[in-house]
Amino acid sequence: MVFSRKQRVQLIAVLAVGLPASSCWRHKKYEHPIANDSKQPDKVLFDKAIDDIEHGRYEVARITLNTLINTYDQSEYLAKSKLAIADSWYREGGAHGYAQAEAEYKDFILFYPTMEESAEAQNRVCMIHYNQMEKPDRDAQQALRAEDECRQLLVQFPNSRYAKEAAQRLRNIQEGIAEGEFRTGFFYYKKGSNPAAANRFSRLVDQYPLYSKSDEALWLLGDAYSRMGNRFRTKAGDAYGRIVREYPLSSYAADAKSKLEAMELPVPQADPAALARMKFDQEHPVRLGLMRKTFGFMAGGPDFTHAAQNGTPSMSTVQPTVPVSVPMPAGAAGTGGFNGDVTVSQVGANSALDTKPDARLGGQQAGTNAQAASGGNTAQAGEAPQVAKTPAEGASQAAASNEPLPMNHQMPAMKKKKKSKKQKNADTQQAAPATATNSNEQGSGSSQAQK
DSSP states (O other), X not given: OOOOHHHHHHHHHHHHHHHHXXXXXXXXXXXXXXXXXXXXXXXXXXXXXXXXXXXXXXXXXXXXXXXXXXXXXXXXXXXXXXXXXXXXXXXXXXXXXXXXXXXXXXXXXXXOTTSTHHHHHHHHHHHHHHTTOOOTTSOOHHHHHHHHXXXXXXXXXXXXXXXXXXXXXXXXXXXXXXXXXXXXXXXXXXXXXXXXXXXXXHHHHHHOTTOTTHHHHHHHHXXXXXHTOGGGHHHHHHHHHHHHHHOTXXXXXXXXXXXXXXXXXXXXXXXXXXXXXXXXXXXXXXXXXXXXXXXXGGOSSOOOTTSOSSXXXXXXXXOOOOOTTSOOOTTSSSXXXXXXXXXXXXXXXXXXXXXXXXXXXXXXXXXXXXXXXXXXXXXXXTOOOXXXXXSHHHHXXXXXXXXXXXXXXXXXXXXXXXXXXXXXXXXXXXXXXXXXXXXXXXXXXXXXXXX
């Protein structure tokens, strides 16, 4: 859309006048006003704190609410005060404010799980991460957290007034996560890494079937399998068949039918529920306002324009898969092999470490047990206990010293060190007088023998 110079000036003037009036001069009322007009001190403190929250004095409001909680522990405003503290952090915003608000909301749900406000607290926790979502090509940590919290809201409070809103928000979140997965798979596809691309697309269509580009992902999945050879012909046919069955109004449906007919595979019928869902989404597109159309490129979060408007969002997480090109060990898949998760658990008091002998002792413990079982006859006969050793030198040394070798060690072979010239000369000088003395002694001995 192209604006004239006059229209741009008018738009800037409207923004300059309207934004301050809506965001700075008008304060948002608190969501849970108290109709009771009593003059009880706890009510006075609560009203003062709410007024401070509405006017942006969050720190003063939290001090007042903590005073109410610590002073009137039996007050009827105790639960509402805890919720108001969390709301003050939520309104303050920022990374620190959102973190404190989430902790306070979680505590409120833990202490008051049956109150109506607990559903609102869980909805706020979902909104905390929903507002911090980034674009699909960036870190998806906040999107994954928002998905988990919205699922928790639908599971724990399915009949609350926030359930319908949370379901649509969950579809939006999954649209953003799926877009990031699609871009990654498309990168591998263009690069020519067909196994990696097929692995990404396969998990994408299984985890997020409501994604707006699931039909395109299935088309690329079938093409990636086709490029990998005839042994993946069945998997390619399954991908094309899902397009015809689950996305009958897709632009790839006719081409998918042609592919199945060329591969001589059966063409499935369209699913009526999928057909009705796609018709509803086409008849109820998301309408963008003038501000979103003009400044939408400046938004930091993902684009939810093409997110599904009906259908049950995915409530479980598909485990990561291994590319089909990676060889699997015999019996690892479908034949009784290991397919679960590796878990870590704390060792109990009555474990094998406490009840069974130490395997590191080896033959030494076996020899000791044998000697104890024989009643000490070997010790009385003066025989030393024999310990099995691997090297022959270790066995000879153990037999000479009657001491067992240290555990987990082998006796190193003795290596002769080369002597330096100084050491050789010193040894020669020490050996010379000794040789002379021996010769003199032998000479005197022979002379005495002659006499």
